[in-house]
Amino acid sequence: MIQTHTLRITPTFLSIIAEIDEFKGAWRALGSLAPERLSALRRVATIESIGSSTRIEGSRLSDQEVQRLLSNLDIQTFSTRDEEEVAGYAQVMDTVFASWRDIDVTENHIRQLHRDLLRHSSKDQRHRGAWKTAPNSIAAFDEAGRQLGVVFETASPFDTPGRIAELIDWYNAATQDHDLHPLLLIGIFVVVFLEIHPFQDGNGRLSRILTTLLLLRSGYAYVPYSSLESVIEQSKEAYYLALRQTQGTIRSDTPDWGPWLGFFLSALQRQMLRLRAKVERERLLMGSLPEVSAQLLDLVRDHGRLTIGDAERLTGQNRNTLKQHFRTLVADGHLSLNGAGRGAWYSLR
Template sequence: MSYIWQSPHWPRFEWKLDHLSSRIAAVRLDQGRLIGRVESLGFHTREATVLRTLTDDVVKSSAIEGERLNEQQVRSSLARRLGINIDGYVTPNRSVEGIVHITLDATINCAEPLTAERLFQWHAALFPTGRNEWGQKLRVGDWRDDTGGHMEIVSGAFGHEKVHYVAPPADCLDAEMSAFLGWFNGSHDLDPLVKAATAHLWFVAIHPFGDGNGRITRAIADMALARGDGGAQRLYSMSAAIERSRTSYYEALQSITSKEALDITSWIEWFLDRLGNAVGDTLQTLDNVMVKNNFWQAHAASDLNPRQAKVLNRLLEGDFEGKLTSTKWAKLTNASQDTASRDIADLLAKDILRKGEAGGRSTAYELALDFPIKHAPRYE
């Protein structure tokens, strides 16, 4: 099998801009809408949005590699570094502190040059004990070597492994990374979204570290996106969008890196689709936040019991499965059927709930909203 870096024209990537232009325009439009939406919100809502987005980015980037971080530790580390007051602070461990440092350095300090020394610092922060999560000793804060054999991406049981990719030899890494960093820091007429996608694939193809390449790759892509946004606060999580499409993520990368052709149009299309998902998710979240805020303001004078408040919040969060019936109400609130019926009747009288179209034994209820809770469309 041949690999992309073995092309005689490596790394002169190509793409068909006419295939990408509509996707780029759509993402740019949504990015503009998102910035406008956030600017119309209060300070605390903007702060909460940034904290939630960064927490998602850190947790999901590690989850892509099979590492499960404590979300509360991640949130606490981010809040402390950003000067945000939160309830329920939890002391983070060294591994969490390391990936949080990388994420913030890549985005907040996105205008600073990306250098080999900076990447070495990121790698050392990612593995503070000098070992990965499986206890394997690593060459930390330096490019990998080939003392244990070529860097291979494999799957399958022992003795039945399938090799998906072989990275460039270690003795090429200084030259490979010099070319990459020169391009990444250079000024050229290239759309920032295309640059972020290209940087992501290029760094993955080089695979310069013994471990942690995926997480550092996504930090680099976030850095390129932050530069394109003018250093704006992170309002969407690309890693969360990738994590939801984890299988197709690896398939999209392998389809490009496992051959010598340098046309990366299909990869950039995949990247832009997931970026669109990420931006769309935040837009819908903010829309729902506004709906929720408006709802509670409109019903601030309503006398609601704890059961009613619990169910209404579930409906407003948009995570209620199926239709709301009196039976579901009773189960959710651990109440009797008669109590559930009285709770619902009270909300109907207050114009907080309304009956759905079906009647009789199939009677269901929904929030009386002018603008319903929505979910962003996604590419899978």
């Protein structure tokens, strides 16, 4: 049974939830950008989400490499496991964005999402979409890959089906009862899901996809335009610490939800603040910048620095056209030019 009687909703939690919900309510007005600008925001956020979520689990592909791979997904053959994971994550995200209204929180849907997440991984073929059949406790490893010891014991394969069914039943009933705010329910669902670790592999990636699904189903329509995964990647140590602090108490009579919910709500707040800042800048610039220049500003904001070669790959624009837009952005004080020649790169001023 999921015990929430020990949940202490602090003034900080309430303040963050209120701020997020205020943005959620205003999104229709704030998001009244030109369709091509919204599309550009979503495209960048999607690449960030895929890159960050797979890197959290050990992938080495940069956002630029992810973007190049996604532009050629029709090839269906991949040279590395990292590429297989990126392709699967991208396709499941597309499914969630397109069909979230129809994806109820059920065992079948969770297993289908897991199956699709690992669809390109031959190594995972036997356990795609199936509950784990062997222990998968979380272990620590040294730099040589030798196991140092078990950090956290997950649910046993025997207990997993029952514990997942219990979690799903609790979430759906609590959603209907409206006893807790949806963001708190989603946070608790995610941390319990990760504590169970129901699949042999892919649990972390799937937990972040499920987070997006549950946020969309709870009315947070802005989520596709700002990457929560990127926020988590940038706070990875705090992410794992908060998980461990709460997970170690979940099966007790007095679970401590505070550490995880504190991290989770803070991450959602940073996701929202990033998007709010982007939209505010877009509205200020709307009508005053050409589309290509606005897109380049987006890319510099999201990647920190940008070369002309990066811009060519990410925008598909002609090199000479890009040079002209970069020159104007520098002259108007939006960007700074660093270095010279082919090694030159641009950053925000």
